[in-house]
Amino acid sequence: RVTLPNGRRRRSALTRQELFFTLIAGDLDDVARSAFPGAVSSALRGDLAPILRLKRRALLSEGGGSPRDFSSGLYAATTCEEIPFPWTRFSAPADRLAQIASAAAQIPAAELYPFDTATTAGNDFIRQCRRWPEASPGPPPAPPPGALPDIPVLMVSGEVDLRTPVEAARGALGDWPNARLLVAPDTGHSTLSADLSGCIPRAARRFLRGGRPPARCRRRGRPAFPALAPPPASLGELRPARGVSGRRGRAVRAVEVTLFDVAEDVLGTLLTSGSLRLKGGGLRGGRWAIDFEARRVPLVLRRVEVVPGVRVTGVVRDFGRRRQSARLRLSGPATPDGVLEFAGERVRGALGGKKVRGTISIGVVEDASAARAGTPRPTLIQMMRVASELDKRPRQR
Numbered sequence: 070r071v072t073l074p075n076g077r078r079r080r081s082a083l084t085r086q087e088l089f090f091t092l093i094a095g096d097l098d099d100v101a102r103s104a105f106p107g108a109v110s111s112a113l114r115g116d117l118a119p120i121l122r123l124k125r126r127a128l129l130s131e132g133g134g135s136p137r138d139f140s141s142g143l144y145a146a147t148t149c150e151e152i153p154f155p156w157t158r159f160s161a162p163a164d165r166l167a168q169i170a171s172a173a174a175q176i177p178a179a180e181l182y183p184f185d186t187a188t189t190a191g192n193d194f195i196r197q198c199r200r201w202p203e204a205s206p207g208p209p210p211a212p213p214p215g216a217l218p219d220i221p222v223l224m225v226s227g228e229v230d231l232r233t234p235v236e237a238a239r240g241a242l243g244d245w246p247n248a249r250l251l252v253a254p255d256t257g258h259s260t261l262s263a264d265l266s267g268c269i270p271r272a273a274r275r276f277l278r279g280g281r282p283p284a285r286c287r288r289r290g291r292p293a294f295p296a297l298a299p300p301p302a303s304l305g306e307l308r309p310a311r312g313v314s315g316r317r318g319r320a321v322r323a324v325e326v327t328l329f330d331v332a333e334d335v336l337g338t339l340l341t342s343g344s345l346r347l348k349g350g351g352l353r354g355g356r357w358a359i360d361f362e363a364r365r366v367p368l369v370l371r372r373v374e375v376v377p378g379v380r381v382t383g384v385v386r387d388f389g390r391r392r393q394s395a396r397l398r399l400s401g402p403a404t405p406d407g408v409l410e411f412a413g414e415r416v417r418g419a420l421g422g423k424k425v426r427g428t429i430s431i432g433v434v435e436d437a438s439a440a441r442a443g444t445p446r447p448t449l450i451q452m453m454r455v456a457s458e459l460d461k462r463p464r465q466r
Contacts, residue, residue: 071121072350076371081121083112085188086196091120093231094127096258099265100337101126102229103294111299118352119300122334129341149198162200169195222248223276225269227256251282255292265293297333300352301326301376304403310416312427317420320404323376324397324416325429330375331357331368332389351375359388366390370397378403385411 070078083091095102101123108119136142155172156165173190181189222245226238235252242250251272253264260269268286276282301307301323309318310325330352338347345361351373359368368388372380383397395411405421417426 071118071125072352072354072356074348074350074356076350076354076356078354081124083117083120083124085184086191086193087124088120089184089188090131090193091124091127094130096227096230096232097263098126098130098337098340099257099263099294100333100340101130102257103292104297104333107297107299111302114299114302116299116302122352126337126341145197145201148194149201150203152194152198154195154198156199159203165199169199217245219246221276223273223282224248224250225260225273226250226252227258227260227263228252228254229256230258230260232258249282251286253286254288255294300330304376304379307376310427310429313425317405317423317425318427320379320399320420321409321416321425321427321429323379323404324381324399324409324411327351327370327373327375327379327381328385328388331370331373335359335368353377355380355382372400374401376403380404 071081072078091101092105095105104119104123108123111118112120154165156168160168169190173186176186176189178185224238224242226233226235228235235250238250242248251269253260253266253269256264256266256269261273264270264286266286266289268283272282272286304316304319304323307319307322307326309315310321312318313321331349334349334352334357335347338349339345346359347361348356348358350356351370353374355373356371357368357373359366365386366388368385370381370383370385372382374380378401379399380401381397381399383395385393385395385397387393391413393411393413396408397411398406398408399420400406405423407418407420407422407425409416409418409420409425411429414428414430416429417424419425
């Protein structure tokens with residue numbers, strides 16, 4: 070089941086093609102791209118909630134925006150007319166299925182790994198264009214013969230772009246007598262708007278003004294969105310919070326993990342929304358809402374469940390900042406019930422009728438699996454800082 074923004078749970082499933090589609094959608098969603106490896110790992114362990122949430126986010130990401138931002142009709146017309154497909158031009162749509170299956174079967178399995186022949190035969194391009202009537206009789210469009218002109222050409226590509234990969238750009242590089250390729254590290258598709266370092270936009274402006282762009286974009290420190298470990302599948306996976314032992318300490322840590330997961334979901338929602346007033350569903354239940362335009366940026370949680378059996382309710386002020394404060398109620402079958410008050414990294418309150426006093430980390434939020442894998446999560450502060458930059462990016466395909 071997947072949780073909707075109103076907190077309701079709906080049954081969901083994942084096909085081969087949808088898994089592939091979810092991966093490709095990460096080209097335009099830094100948060101989803103970083104969460105994908107951990108979500109796949111969770112699914113292989115039987116925990117389907119993370120990957121189903123990413124599928125829903127991918128559908129929103131790819132389907133969002135107005136026709137002015139992205140015309141689906143123009144995209145289909147261009148794609149279906151210009152891409153060479155494995156069926157005879159002007160053949161009847163009913164006859165194309167056999168030609169698709171035959172062409173897919175000839176591709177070695179090693180070239181499709183970790184996907185398979187069925188995924189290839191049912192990919193989005195095939196499904197979109199199988200019934201497309203070609204625009205005109207005769208052979209498909211072809212580039213004019215002869216060498217390409219000897220003019221300055223700057224190609225830009227994202228290092229982790231899966232739609233138009235760097236390998237394809239390098240292949241096209243040799244077609245131009247005077248071309249150079251600039252690759253943006255840790256960046257997916259649409260580098261002019263997706264490169265958080267600013268290297269590609271600066272290089273493009275310099276090039277268009279007649280200047281010489283840099284030889285390469287340098288990698289600066291850790292990626293803003295490194296690959297994330299799988300979300301915890303039980304309270305027992307968590308280490309107790311500092312200063313609080315046993316089950317109560319794990320419950321405090323569960324709040325920390327919940328806040329991080331919601332921050333991740335906030336950023337993912339921000340990428341597909343034109344508003345600064347956002348709402349969404351918890352990973353395993355409940356709902357949240359945040360208003361970036363309001364004073365002290367309140368995050369409202371209503372029975373949000375990230376760690377199974379631990380539900381968190383309350384309001385967080387100045388969410389993700391050093392001075393954040395909150396009064397949160399814990400409930401559910403896996404946790405001692407009670408109320409915790411947070412001021413920055415300090416926490417105090419009572420769980421199961423006993424007082425607790427300890428600290429959480431607004432800096433690096435880790436669960437047990439992340440610690441074992443040696444994969445620290447980015448800070449809430451970093452994520453909230455990036456949020457304002459992501460919202461300024463034009464939505465492109």
